[in-house]
Every structure is written in C-alpha cells, then in structure tokens.
Amino acid sequence: MTPQSIATPNDAREHGLEDLSKAKLKVPQADLSQFLKPGEDAKKALLQLGKALFWAQEVGSGGSAGIPAQACASCHFAAGADPRIQNQLNPNITQVINDPQGPIIGLHKAEANPDTTFQVRQPNQKVRFSDFPFVREINQIVNLDVMSSQGVLRSEFIRTIPANPNDDCRPVDDPVFTTLNGMKVRRVEPRHSPKVINAALESFFSFWDGRANPFFNGVNSFGVQDPDAHILVAKNGDIVKERIDIPFSSLASQAVSPPISDFEMSCGVPEINNMRTWPEIGKKLLRKRNGTPIVPLGMQLVAINDSVLGDLSNYPAPGINTTYSKLIKKAFRPQYWRGGKFRVAFTDTEIQTTLPARPNVSLGTRIVDATPEELIEEDFVTEPENANSPPLTQNPRGQRFSLIEANFSLFFGLALQAYQQTLISDNTWFDQWMRSDTFNKGFGKEELKGLDVFVNKGRCINCHGGPELTKASVSNAQADNKGNPQNLIEPMKMGDGRFAIYDNGFYNIGVTPTFFDIGRGGRGPTGAPLSSSRQRLFQEKNIMKIPFQILGGAKIPAISEDGNEPVCKDNNNDGFCGFDEPLLDTFQRVAVDGSMKTPGLRIADLTGPYFHDGSAATLRQVVEFYDNGGNFCHPNIDNLDPDIRPLGLTDDEKQNLVKFLIALNDDRVRFEKAPFDHPSLTVADSGKANGSVIEIPAVGREGRQPLGLEPIGAFLGINQQEVGNFPVNSICSTNSR
Template sequence: MKYSFQFIIAILFYVATGVSAQVNVAPEPIVTPEDARKHGLEDLRKAKLEVPQADLSRFLRPGENARNALLQLGKALFWAEEVGSGGNAGRPGQACASCHFSAGADSRVQNQLNPNITRVVNDAQGPIIGLHKAEGDPDNTFQVRKPNQKVRFSDFPFVREINQIVDLDVMSSQGVLRSEFIRTVSGNPNDRCRPVDDPVFKTIHGAKVRRAEPRHTPKVINAALESFFSFWDGRANPFFNGINPFGVQDPDAQILVAKNGTIVKERIDIPFSSLASQAVGPPLSDFEMSCGVPEADNMRTWPEVGKKLLRKRNGAPIVPLAGQLIAMDDSVLGNLSNYPAPGLNTTYSKLIKKAFRPQYWRGGNARVVFTDTEVEITLPARPDVSLDVRIVAATPEELIDEDFVIEPATSNTPPLTQNSRGQRFTLSEANFSLFFGLALQAYQQTLISDNTWFDQWMRNATFNEGFGKEEVKGLDVFVNKGRCINCHGGPELTNASVRKAQAGDNGSPNNLIEPMRMGDGHFAIYDNGFYNIGVTPTFFDIGRGGRGPTGVPLSSSRQRLFQEKEIMNIPFQILGSARISSITEDEKESVCKDNNNDGFCGLDEPLLDTFQRVAVDGAMKTPGLRIADLTGPYFHDGSAATLRQVVEFYDNGGNFCEPNIDNLAPDIRPIGLTDDEKQNLVKFLIALNDDRVRFEKAPFDHPSLTIANNGRVNGTVIKIPAVGQSGRQPLGLEPLGTFLGINQQEVGNSPVNSICTSRLDAITE
C-alpha cells in the first residue's frame, strides 16, 4: 500500500510525540481521596457550590416567594401531560417527563428505535469545512427491530463487527404520532391535530405508530452542572435568548416587554442557562411533543402553548396536571396538591405572576399579533422563522377580561402556515417560552445526585456499602490505565461541564476551543467536552459538526476558522474564540503567533497553518457518569445495554477508528484491560449511584404520569405512581434498576478482545 509524503510525515510526528502511546511510566495508584483530588475529582456536594448560576433578578420579583413559585412552576410544567400535543383519542399526553421518567432517563423497550435519520452524505470538504455542508441522507430502514417491537438484551450492542460499516439503528424515546397541527384550544389539554401519513414509523402491517427521536435521551439529573452546552450536539446555547435553544446563535430572537403603555421587543442573553435553552426545544418538536409537519411549514408555536395553558375558557383556565396525582408530601408541589383528587389548586398564570415581574406578563391595553413566529425545527436543521410582531389595541371584550382573546374561527380547511400568524395573544402568552425555559431550568437545578457512594468516600475516606476496595481499584483504572478521566474529568465526570468551560461572570467561556493532536496524528482545534469516539461512523451523525438556525456551524471551533478564513461571516459573538491557548497543553506546540504575549490566540492572531483544521464532525457531548447504573442504554445512539459493554467498547479502541480517523479523539485506542480491571471499573461506575435517585426520594420525587408503552393509537400504557419526598419505599415499590434488569457485568454479544485498528496503528506497530 502506498502512502503520501504528508501522511508519512504525520506518522513520524505521531510516533515521536508518543500519542500512540506505550510510554512505560508507572502512574501513581489511586488509594485515598487525596489521591483522587490530585486528578481533579471531588465530592460533588462540595464542588457544586463553586458553579456559577444565572442572575435572574431582572426577570423575577424580589424575595424567596418568587423563586419558590418559579420552582413550583418548573416542576409542574416538566411533569404535566397537557404541555404536549398528544392527548387525543384516549392517548396519554406527552410531558417532558415522558422521556425522563426513570432516574431522569427513559427505560422503555418497545417502539424506541429510530432508523438513523441523522445520516448525511459522506462528502467531507477539506480540514475546515469537513461535513458542514453535507446534504442529508437519512436511513429510513430498521435493522435491530421493526417499529413497535421490543428490543432484547441479545440485540445489544448494535455493532458486532468493528470497522464494518453497515446501517445502524438508534435506541431512543418514542414521542408523538405524526400529525398536522391545526390549533390549540384555551383551557383544553388536547391540541387540534389531523393525522397524516408517516412513511417511516409504521408497523409491518402498515399501522401508524409514535415516532422515535433520532438520538438517545440524555438524563436530566445533574445536567445543571454537567452541561455548559446542552443536547448531544450542544445546540442548546449557554446564553438563553428567551425564545429558542440557539441563544447568541440566533441574533434576531427577542422577547416582549411592557413599557410606557405599549409592548416593545427586547434582546436578552441570560448566561449559564443552557438548560433553559434546552427546555424550549422538545415541546415544539414534531418527534417529541408536538403535532406539526415542519417540511410543510406547519408547526405549533410557543404562543399557542401559552394560549392553551394560560387562557380561560368559559371563565376557567386549565387545571395544572389535571389528570395526574400529586402526593401531599411532594417536596415542591405538596402544598398545592388536590390529593386525593388530581391536579393542583392553583393555575399556571398565578404561578407566573408570583414569580415574574409584571412587565413580562401584564400587557395592559396592548395585544400581540404575530406575522411570523419563532419556531424550533428538529433535525435535520433548517433556518427558523424570525419573530415579527404587531402591537394592537385590546378589544372592548379584552379590556373587560385581560385573559379574553378572540378565538379563530373553527374550520375543517387546512390550517394557515405557522398557525400563530394573525392571531391575537396576551403578553403572557407571547412570552410563554421565557417563563417555560427559566422555570424548567430552576427545577432541574435541584436535581443533583451529590450523595453517591463515591461522594461519601471522598467526604470521609471510609468505605461504605457501595464503595470498597474493588471500587477503589476500579477508580484507579478510571484515572490511570483506562484514561477515562481524560474526557470524564472533574467532580461532574465530564469535560462538557460549566466548571470545565471556566466561564467568567459574564458567562463567556475561557476553556472552550482547545488545540490538540488528534487520533490521526495531526493537530486540530475542537470544542472541549465534545468528542468523536467512534461509536458510529462520523457521517451517520455529525453531532457538533452540524448547523445552527441560520446555517452557521454549531461548533465554536469551526465558527472561529470560518470567520478567520472568510468562509462565512459569523454574525454573533463566537464563544471561546478569543481564549484559545497559544501553546498546546501537553506538547508546548505554538498555535498562533502570540503578538501580545497574553497566552491566547486573540481574534486578530490567526492560527498557524498546523492548526488550520477542525475536528468536530461526529463529536458528541461527553455525558456525566453519575447514576450511570440507572440510565442505560448508553452512548448517543443507545447502542450498548450494560456498563460492561461500554467498557469493552473502550478497551477495543472504539467501533470505527479507521472510518473516523480524521476526527477521532486521541484517547480512543485499544487499552488492554484485564478481566479483573474491567470488572472493577464497572463496580466503580455502579458506585456513582445515589440512593435518593434509586428510591426517588426528594428532590427526585414526582407526580403520577401515564406514558405510552407501545406506539399504537390507543396502545397500552405504563402508569407511574405519584411519589412523595419519602420515596418509593413507603409505597412498597422496589428501587429503580438497570435497563432491561440486566447485571451490569454482562458482556452479551460484545466483540470482546477485538482491536479496532487503523492505517495509523498498522504503521506505528
């Protein structure tokens, strides 16, 4: 086989720098908590106090009552089935919690597969553009199981032959049936929708079933600490713009504020708020929670959701969680519970008014009419429609009752494109995305599993029921031979954390774009905390390499070089771009000519030719590992069923090291763990459990919930009981367990002791 001169030079660099690896320096073993602290690990209860949070004083009323009302609003909205579109024809409504009901994740096994609609044409265009411009090439055929079938342990892992590219499914979460959105009805939990054909999600007999999302559902527990950017591809921006997930990447997004007797547009960018950005995405997704056909420009909008949940009908608004029970001792909602009757004894509107300053919900004599309205489009990403409003005077009827707004005429004709156009909304309805995002963020910030068996050991240096000598040996493998800590660093056990981004008071990150030698021996820049680890071929899902709402790259690294090389004008602040280290951390290689000697490659200091490359295609956000025992299946495609299968994946050096070599993270190389080391590593990961999560004790208690057990219309359901702050034990319920109830040490059909080899490995041996 022949190799180019440039490739041979790259190999020489690779070997000379020892990236391939076999440097025989005995690492210091991890024996005590102090040993672990030397590597940046810590008791999370201590560490979380140092993580900055958003200042919401501009938006919230002063005092603890407002913050308590925000928390109550957030928990109610997260668990409320009426938030989603799908409650028609006896089907359970779709709540945010419908995909996050078990330890903050989804443990269902039926109708949970997506055939991989994120695939693009494998047509990389150079070291900077890469797959940014690649056209979509969705796979619509199922491999593991057909729609509405159950997966079995024997189906996992999905990859059986390393480096062999075949079609692969994604294990995800089922959402809504494909339907055209007509309108919401005030005070009615069920949206008006019209079923349409679904060419992909239907059984072998042709019956339509619920759609499944294109990526595995990440857990919400600890997301407040683990995520500077949220979602697998990081499209949920750390700055919340009040409208959609894209933050500063959507420069046209504006909320509305009452001023001087009218309503005006206002730009906001709330730092440390990727969870708020994330929260406003799923409720409008035609896969997850909403009726709509985006390719026909037919979508539900946030003002429509606000109308349904806030506006009165026949003098009464919707009852929050009207079909769900809330325990009298619920840690957040107990004092609002109607138990033994369902629902809360308050309204969403009252909670908003208790929490938020009046200028965001009291419109006075003005009403909002949308000519276009901002919407979030599911993958594959398309440009959003910019917000454009007219402010009009209230009608006489509206002046009598602020909650009164004229309903559109009922019609069986096809709905208008973007159904909010032409309708009249109150200010609170028009700003509902702002309230929703900040409220859900406040709730999720309480969901921190900071009392794991590992945390307890870090606290007092004594063994406990879940952390003993074998777990310490596993921790040593995690830190040293296994190299796990290189991506799963810090107390949060992920490099994608708020702490790792090192954001200042203004929220701008200081450690986001990192220069590093990648798996192929070449240098590149990439987004810290996002790695291509070879789970699937890069072009199956380009992840962080994808596009934002205006076609601009999601990745800060690619944005930097697009701007610098004049490939594209970036019309917003590129997060992290001014704080790229001028010298690589490990090899002390110059990244740019640091003219002002400040240690960074500023915006006016171009990167050297060696670093004119971006390695973000196929990169996904590194998940935190706490409570991993309870949140299988694993990886962004849900393709591994047990933690042992995950360990086997890393020990093999990934699934697709050769096809992904241009973007592969440098630590994805065969490890050579012994069987004892693998078992101990799994035991350490299990020790990241928190009994409060396992038994759903406060703050992990919750209202009741009915979710789809299969994808059929009027199919079977799972009824999840309401749990109070004392958890599952007083109700006689078993603790939450593993996915499929499988022992985490089970290997199954993993390609054990298989080595993922690439061209580079073959030459450097």
C-alpha cells in the same frame, strides 16, 4: 513513568475528583434579578412552576383517543432517563452524505441522507438484550438504528384550545414510523434521551450536539447564535421588542426545544411550514375558557408530601390548587406579562430545519390595540374554533395573544431550569468515601481498584474529568462572571497524529461512523456552525462571516494541549490566540464532526442504554467498547479523539471498573426521595395510538419505599457485568489507514 495508584481520597483529588456536595457550590448561577420579583416567594413560585411544567402532560400535544399526552418527563421519568423497550428505535435519520470539504469545512455543508430503514427491530417491536450492542463488526459500515424515546404520532397541527389539554391535530401519513402491516406508530427521537439529573452541573452547552446555548435568548435553544431572537416587554405605555442573553442558562435553552418538536411533544409537519408555536402553548395553559383556566397537572396526582408541590396538592383529586398564570405572576416582574390595552399579533412564521427533528420557528410580530371585547374580558377568544379551518400556523394573521402568552417560552425555560438545578445526585457511595475515607456499602476495595483503572490505565478521566465526571461541565468551561467561557476551544493532536482545534468536552469516540451523525459539526439557525472551533476558523479564513459572538473564540491556548506546539504567534504574550492572532498552518484544521457532548457518569447504573445512539445495554459493554479502541476508529480517524485506542484491560480490571461506575449511584435517586420525587405520569408502553401504557405513581419526598415500590434498577434488569454479543473483530486498528 508508572502512574501513581489511587488509594485515598486525596490521591483522587490530585486528579481533580471531589465529593460533589462540596464542588457544586462553585457552579455559577444566572442572575435573574431583572426578571424575577424580589424575595424568596418569587423563587419558590418559579421552582413550583418548573416542576409542574416538567411533569405536566397537558404541555404536550395528544391526550385524546387513548393517546397519553407527552410531558417533558415522558422521556425522563426513571432516574431522569427512559428505560422503555418497545417502539424506541429510530432508523438514523440524522445521516448525511459523506463528502467532507477539506480540513476546516469538513461535513459542515453535508446534505441530509437519512436512513429510513430499520435493522435491529421494526417499528413497535421490543428490543432484547441479545440485540446489544448494535455494532457487531469493527470498522464495517452498515446501517445502524438508534435507541431513543418515542414521542408523538405524526399529525398536522391545527390549534390549541384554551384550557383544554387536547390540541386540535389532524393525523397524516408517516413514511418512516409505520409497522409492516401498515399501522402508524409514535415517532422516535434520532438521539438517545440524555438524563436530566446533574444536567445543571454537567452542561455548559446542552444536548448531545451542544446546540442548547449557555446564553438563553428567551425564545429558542440557540442563544447568541440566533441574533434575531427577542422577547416582548411592556415599557412606557407600549410593548417593545427586547434582546436578552441570560448567561449560565443552557438548561433554559434546552427546555424550549422538545415542546415544539414534531418528534417529541408536539403535533406539526415542519416540511409544510406547519408547527405548534410557544404562544399557542401559552394560550392553552394560561387562557381561560368559559371563565375557567386549565388545572395544572389536571390529569395527574400530586403526593400530599411532594417536596415542591405538596402545599399545592389537590390529593386525592388530580392537580394542584393554583394556576400557571398565578405562578408566573407571582414569580416574574409584571413588565413581562402585563400587556394592558395591547395584544401581540403574529404576521408571519418561518420554519427552519437544520436536521430532521430539529425545527426552529421565527415569528414576525406587531403590537395592536386590544379589541373592546378583549378589554372587557382578557380571555376573549378571537379566532374561530372550527376544526375544518386551515391550520393557524399557515394563517398566522388571525392569531392574537396577550403578553403573558407571547412570552411563555421565557417563563417556561427559566422555570424548568430552576427545577433541574435542584436535581443533583451529590450523595453517591463514591462521594461518601471521598468525604470520609471509609468504605461503605457501595464503595469498597474492588470499587477503589476500579477508580484506579478509571484514572490511570483506562484513561477515562481524560474526558470524564472533574467532580462532575465530564469535561463538558459548567465549571470546566471556566466562564467569567458574564458567562463568557475561557476554556472552550482546545488545540490537540488527534487520533491520526495531526493537530487540530476542537470544542472542549465534545469528542468523536468512534461509536458510529462520523457521517451517521455529525453532532457538534452541525449547523445553527443562521447556517453558521454550532461549533465554536469551526466558527473561529470560518471567520478567520473568510469562509463565512459569523453574525454573533464566537464563544471562546479569543481564548484558544497559544500552546497545544501537550505543551509542545505553538498554535499562533502570541504577540501580546497573554497565552491565548486572540482574533487578531491567526492560527498557524499546523492548526488550520477543525476536528468536530461526529463529536458528541461527554455525559457525566453519576447514576450511570440507572440510565442505560448508553452512548448517543443507545447502542450498548450494560456498563460492561461500554467498558469493552473502550477497551477495544472504539467501533469505527478507521473511518473516523480525521476527527477521532486520541484516547480512543485499545487499552489492554484484564478481565479483573474491567469488572472493577464497572463496579466503580455502579458506585456512582445515589440512593435518593434509586428510591426517588426528595428532590427526586414526582407527580404521577402516564406514558406510552407501545407506539400504537390506543396501545398499552405505563402508569407511574406519584411519589412524595420519602420516596418509593413507603409505597412498597422497588428501587429503580438497570436497563432491562440486566447485570451490569454482562458482555452480551460482542463484536467478532474485537480490536479497532487504524494501522491500515
């Protein structure tokens, strides 16, 4: 049957596409009434807190000896992405030993086998367009680098100092991120930095591997997968531990990971049990020193007409005219920050690392009476500040924190989530056509032909579906009002023609060999799988008792995705395979190793390089990848998505498809108009401690144009139709399997 071509917006709607300005209203929001004070003033303070903390350089370690301190925005400063080209390579430290343990366990137990040698360029060198794409020979497994974002220099964490943006850190050797002449440079993340714009709609789980859970536990990224996580609450004259699981909050879960990462924003050497902790960050940003608190954004300018922070701006002086503590107290109910006569003493620390650059810290706590000095002055400093003292994360008994400091991860996560929920590009040229059925400057006849390829011959919509253009979206998870997903685990025939279950929205598309980065196949803090599909079969087959709620585990469709194969004996005829209805032998297999979250495609023109490894420089290279049937269809066949096979697109079809993807641009993002305006920022341009920097000016709600700045453009300034050095063996075939 010949697919119906797309000619009108209604044709596109038949395939689930929509003008995002209408569709976004359907996305559920977390109910924060338990945590926030009532009224609009609290919501406004939360948003102001979130934007300030996202852009603030004082949140990160560094900031001395010519080292720009790291903000969250340091890796997301251009259309929510990172276009830098120098010292942006990781040699692929996520690689594991390729020893799968059967159809269910797969690479779950695989031991780390990091590649520490660079291939594309050496540390602190610049990439060029001629370096892309990284893969030159289809199905030929050679070492491959990852294009990502540079963060901090490898340093041991000593302490944070109240109201001082510069952490006390001690440089240590770095066996990986060192130039050929022996100079230590900034470390680079092992996966390409995803964009933050539209993340509120595109992510039921966040991060490429989905480890940022949709339920925020107030402490770390893992949500329900960390059953020991808790916050502290003042109740009945005491401070008690309390378990929270805030639904629809993967962005809050995501937010609390980078600031303590020893690759991204923080000093620390996790392998020797040394890490900066969230209460330490709270101490720096909330506690006064000599009676004076830190100035939020105190090293940066805030435009007087900033859409969120303008009313607070100190312009032309740096910073804003309030404090982080005041914003927290204005937004949150007092039981989460007013500790009265009590302090929180940390008794021990435990650092778990599931993969390099993925540390998680657990803190043992006890509640103690405040000292007389602390009662007189809440900001009293109890620990010594001698730089020769041992790192406090190795001697946690000396640390005492107020309740507001101890709960700072809760405030930080919810505030950043509130800010990111405003960053929605719902006025793209495609959206304008969908709502008017009229061609415009960015969407014409060729873009319409590209849309037809996207839906039909290209099969792009099979993974990039819905108004958000990703199956990993909040709406596609179809969660109930408590946040429990109804459409998370799918039974499907995989690329090898055999059935398996997998996590909806996460696909192995053959960008790199599966064992180079197992993605969704990784482990959480308890050692249990990240993947809901693997959790379900681990529990069912008694491979491992899962000590937390298996999201989507009881909602596996009883019939396969193609509608032909029974998945279980559906005894109650409800259409799902509940926990008491075991999967049939045909589906005793999990296909999640090497799977990555499907990113949304809106503003794709501005967010290169592409894929989880940043290995493609232009959208045309991305299209060529899919037209070829991927890079590693043969080595990845056990987990390969069935839509990854040669497409046979003509040159015109490829060009039109790229034009459609460019039509997903939003002029407000390109020109940084509200809500995409921002404070100034200094980011490293090279990996050296005292190297060159990029000064990003403050932009107000009217955007870049009043400042005489050009709009944000494509990565490397390259035409998106450029093919570059494409693989010699250009068709990926599995026939030799």
